[in-house]
Amino acid sequence: MEGSLAGFVRALRLAGVQASTSETIDAAHAMVLVGFDDRASLKACLGVVLAKSAEEKSVHDRIFDLYYSLPVPIDNEAQPEALTGERTGDPQIDALLDLTDGRKGRDALDAAIRQAATRVGVDEIRFSSQTTFFVRQILAELGIAPLEARLLGLLSETSVEAQSQAQVMGAARDLLQRQARALVEQRFELFGKPATENFMTEVAVRRPIGRMGPPDIERMKVAVARMAKRLSAKHSQRRRIRLQGQLDFRRTLRANAGHDGVPIKLSFKHKRRDKPRLVVVCDVSGSVAAHVRFLLLFLYALHGTVTDLRSFGFSHRLQDVAAPLETLPFDDAMALILREVGGGATDYGQAWVDLRNRHWDCIDRRTTVLVLGDGRSNQTNPRLDIFAELTERAKRVVWLCNEPPVRWGSGDSCMLQYRPLCTHVTHCASASDLERAIDEALQAYA
Amino acid sequence: MTHATHPPGLASIEAITTALASVGYISTRQISTALYLAHHLRKPVLIEGPAGVGKTDLAVSVAKALGFALLRLQCYEGLDDSKALYEWKYGKQLLYTQILKEKIGHLVDKADSLQSAFGKLAGFQDLFFSRDFLEPRPLLQAMEQPGGSVLLIDEVDKSEESFEALLLEVLADYQVTIPEIGTIRAQVPPLVVLTSNNTRELGDALKRRCLHLHIGFPGAELERQVLRARVPDIAELLLGQLVSFVQSLRDENIRKPPSIAESVDWARTLLLLHAPMLDESLVRDTLNVLLKRESDIQEMQGRLAALTQSALEQSVGAD
Numbered sequence: 001m002e003g004s005l006a007g008f009v010r011a012l013r014l015a016g017v018q019a020s021t022s023e024t025i026d027a028a029h030a031m032v033l034v035g036f037d038d039r040a041s042l043k044a045c046l047g048v049v050l051a052k053s054a055e056e057k058s059v060h061d062r063i064f065d066l067y068y069s070l071p072v073p074i075d076n077e078a079q080p081e082a083l084t085g086e087r088t089g090d091p092q093i094d095a096l097l098d099l100t101d102g103r104k105g106r107d108a109l110d111a112a113i114r115q116a117a118t119r120v121g122v123d124e125i126r127f128s129s130q131t132t133f134f135v136r137q138i139l140a141e142l143g144i145a146p147l148e149a150r151l152l153g154l155l156s157e158t159s160v161e162a163q164s165q166a167q168v169m170g171a172a173r174d175l176l177q178r179q180a181r182a183l184v185e186q187r188f189e190l191f192g193k194p195a196t197e198n199f200m201t202e203v204a205v206r207r208p209i210g211r212m213g214p215p216d217i218e219r220m221k222v223a224v225a226r227m228a229k230r231l232s233a234k235h236s237q238r239r240r241i242r243l244q245g246q247l248d249f250r251r252t253l254r255a256n257a258g259h260d261g262v263p264i265k266l267s268f269k270h271k272r273r274d275k276p277r278l279v280v281v282c283d284v285s286g287s288v289a290a291h292v293r294f295l296l297l298f299l300y301a302l303h304g305t306v307t308d309l310r311s312f313g314f315s316h317r318l319q320d321v322a323a324p325l326e327t328l329p330f331d332d333a334m335a336l337i338l339r340e341v342g343g344g345a346t347d348y349g350q351a352w353v354d355l356r357n358r359h360w361d362c363i364d365r366r367t368t369v370l371v372l373g374d375g376r377s378n379q380t381n382p383r384l385d386i387f388a389e390l391t392e393r394a395k396r397v398v399w400l401c402n403e404p405p406v407r408w409g410s411g412d413s414c415m416l417q418y419r420p421l422c423t424h425v426t427h428c429a430s431a432s433d434l435e436r437a438i439d440e441a442l443q444a445y446a
Numbered sequence: 447m448t449h450a451t452h453p454p455g456l457a458s459i460e461a462i463t464t465a466l467a468s469v470g471y472i473s474t475r476q477i478s479t480a481l482y483l484a485h486h487l488r489k490p491v492l493i494e495g496p497a498g499v500g501k502t503d504l505a506v507s508v509a510k511a512l513g514f515a516l517l518r519l520q521c522y523e524g525l526d527d528s529k530a531l532y533e534w535k536y537g538k539q540l541l542y543t544q545i546l547k548e549k550i551g552h553l554v555d556k557a558d559s560l561q562s563a564f565g566k567l568a569g570f571q572d573l574f575f576s577r578d579f580l581e582p583r584p585l586l587q588a589m590e591q592p593g594g595s596v597l598l599i600d601e602v603d604k605s606e607e608s609f610e611a612l613l614l615e616v617l618a619d620y621q622v623t624i625p626e627i628g629t630i631r632a633q634v635p636p637l638v639v640l641t642s643n644n645t646r647e648l649g650d651a652l653k654r655r656c657l658h659l660h661i662g663f664p665g666a667e668l669e670r671q672v673l674r675a676r677v678p679d680i681a682e683l684l685l686g687q688l689v690s691f692v693q694s695l696r697d698e699n700i701r702k703p704p705s706i707a708e709s710v711d712w713a714r715t716l717l718l719l720h721a722p723m724l725d726e727s728l729v730r731d732t733l734n735v736l737l738k739r740e741s742d743i744q745e746m747q748g749r750l751a752a753l754t755q756s757a758l759e760q761s762v763g764a765d
Contacts, residue, residue: 020654030483034459041459044479052658054494233647264536323741327699 005031007123008067009050014194015063016222017056023049039068066190070110093147093169100172113179116141122184125192131184138180147173205431209294209402217293220431221330227435228301235276235442245269276445277308277366279394281355283373284337285315285346291402295372296337298434300330310362313337316344318354346376348414349383356386363394368441371399371422375408375415382414384421391421398441400428453594455512456485470675471500471507472668480659481508481637490617490638492602492656497643498707499661500672502600505639509596514637517591518598519584521605527612531622533581539574575626586622589632596637602652603642610652613640617655664706666693672706677713686761687724688713692736694753694760700742708736726754 009024019027027049034045043064051060099109120137147169154166201219204212212220251267280299284292299311303325313321319341324333355363363369369390391397399422401408401415408415419425428434455465462478484491493501509516519530550567557563582590588597599613616622620632640656642648664672669689673680680688688709696703704712712735721728729750737743746753 018650023654026487026489026657029487033483033486034479040475041479044476045483048476048480048483048491048657048659052492052653052656054660054662057658057660229647258537259540262540323701324699327701 008046008063010123011063011067011190011194012050012060014191014198015059016194017051017059017063019050042068063190066186070106090146090150092143093150096142096144096147096176097169097172100175109175109179112142113138113176113183117180117183117187122187123191125184125188126195127192128188130192131181131188134184134187135177135180138184139176142176142180144173144176208429209291209431212290212294217297220294220297223431224297224301227431228298231302231435231438231442234439235445275308276442277364277368278302278310278370278441279363279367280309280311280370280372281318281351282311282313282321283315283346283348283371284313284342285344286342287346287376288374288402292338292342293334294431296325296334297330298431300325300333302438310359312351312355312359313341314347314351314354315342316347316350317341318351318358320359345378346373347380348373348375348377349381349386352383352386352390355390360393363390365393365395367394368444369394369397370438370441371397372428373399373401374403374413375399375401375418376412377414379412382417384417387418388421391423396423396441396444397421398423398437399425400434400437401425402428404429452485453512456482458482465511466507467675469507469511471504471511472671472675474668476659477504477661480657484639484657485637487657488620488635490640490656491659492640492642492648492653493659493661494642494644495661496663496703496705498705499663500706501641501661502598504661505596505598505641508637508639509598512594512596514593515591515595516598517584517588517595517636518600520600521602521609523604523606525605525609528583530583530585530609530612531616532583532586532624534575535579535581539579542574542579572626577627580624580627585616586630588636588638589620589622589630591636592633594634594636596639599638599640601643602640603645603648607649610649614651614655663696663703666690669693669706669709673709673713676710677717680713680717681722683761684716684721684723685713687757688716690760691724691729691753691757694756695736695746698746698749698753700737700739700745702737702739702742704736708738711735724754724757726751729754 005024005028009019009027012019027046030045030049031042034041036042043061046064047057047060051057099112116138117134120134120141122134122138125131125134151166151169151173154162154169157163157166197219201223204216204219205223207216246269248267248269252263252265253261255265255267256263280302282295282299284296288295296313299321302309303311303322309322310320311322311325312318321337321341324336327333328336399415399418403413403415404427407413408419415425424440426433426437428437455461459475459478459482462481463473463475466473466478480491483489493504495501505518506516508514553566554563557566584597588595602610602613617638620635621629623629666689669692670685673685673689692704692709692712712732715732715735716724716728719728719732730747733743733746733750737746
């Protein structure tokens, strides 16, 4: 039982659930309390002890169903006909034939394969190409060699008796192989695939966004959600320093009026720290098409975690895109934004005009404005005057440009004109760059 | 891990479900399992979920079902140990020193040296730091309940991290140390329920020490049961329509989907209006009971007819 729980926790960790050792010990206690009779209760019990957020719960439920289930459902149709009565006389072959005997149920067979799998260390599987290797290992561990040798011998004989015996033995071998393969595939799903996925995600985070393929974007969803969570955990805390600094006389007097003015409780003045307020202006036009998906993905994740966030998208006209990002699933939100906002020729000047005319009140001296875009404005007036006004008004203006600095100022790029006005301009090529940039932006509030 | 006696309501997972049902709280297997483990493993339960799904109500119902005292600590920014644990009654101490001034003077008068005066005073020192001058706050009160208690620490995400650290200490051993008096240990460990609306991420240390229960929006069948328990007078026909309307409303593109508390309010509203069944104008007039954001109400105006129609059809199909 300890082994099964340890394996389950390992599978959970690989899938991204942070289950600690102390929680595993709690889970063991809980399992003893609840017992194994009722599967639903056991599942609820482990979920309560091991998974500590809504997302972790759904991961837990999926892994539980995968881990605590037979590799393939019992299929009576596919059962080989049992060798009735007669046996080959070789104890090793007979033992295997007994296992595959359909009339005796699957329990013994499953147990035997499981034990053999544990002995050959099938949980260490990493790649799907190892499946065949592990299947062979399990069969060898079960002692299939004499059966196969006998089968080979029987196949070269021509008598009817030998033929029928060969058929039975062949079917038994097939069944063993199928079961072993199903088990190995299940273990790969539990242990191999998540490990590989985690590694690929690590790689994808550092890959330039422009060079991402569709599978990378799927991985980025996971990675970006993780990043956003990390950022919010780091920056949502507000620490107040107390019992330090200048005495607040008014407050102290008021608090101690009931004690005849004897200062029993002291109050101190403390500086209030602003909560992070972000306004994100994101270019969603054709010139940054390769990046749009990703930038929006990041905005989407931030919306789930940063409380005071306004986001605007523009190509030609600027629009508030907070509502779809907050309420719709990501793919729908993106389709909607691209349909409503994207598609025009980029005009940064017009975007600043729209921002000033319609949303100027959301920018004040506590706001950090993040601009995500390439600064290519199609030869239109970049409206540096309004942008300068914006930088005056906001606490900080940080420009995250997806083009490398050597290309700033080439062609219709206005980056060099915008750069002196911004608090900070940085080249932002990969997901980890973006995380660092936003981390810095939020750091200004610490 | 075994206590001398378990209340009958906590003997098994099914017993908890039954006990909760008797006070009108419809429990799920997750909820009952969490409470069962919380009692038997002596661990606090942390409940998360959207507002209005019955997180606080669960603690209240458990206390009612088991006949335990309910101690409630509402968290807010700036909550500290003097509001959560205990406080000395400064005013009373001050008053008593004033009153006893002469007595003390009298006492000290007779002493011939400073040393002996001090010795005399030292004998009375603990007078002002005794139980008589101690004001127990919810955490300490919960430890002192002889017959067991439910300690509800509500909206723990509203408090600061320093308070979480305080909770860790109290919840680990169910004891409170008061330097002047000593350690007060709970005779019967309270059943601790923490709730959070997830306005900030709670510390890992606290999460690790708690059992975690997530209550989401209920499914149609569960919602029907809850409404039947909470609004017993409602007709089955209206109930069916109401539930399928609310269920489909939650799938719409709105910022604050209605939770079970809003469904109950709506059911009561419809009952008060003597509505026999849903129709579009009725829904339009009472929509502000379900949706609490102006933008959501605006968003849904155009979709009301279709939603009402499908709710009517669905409830017919369900019968």
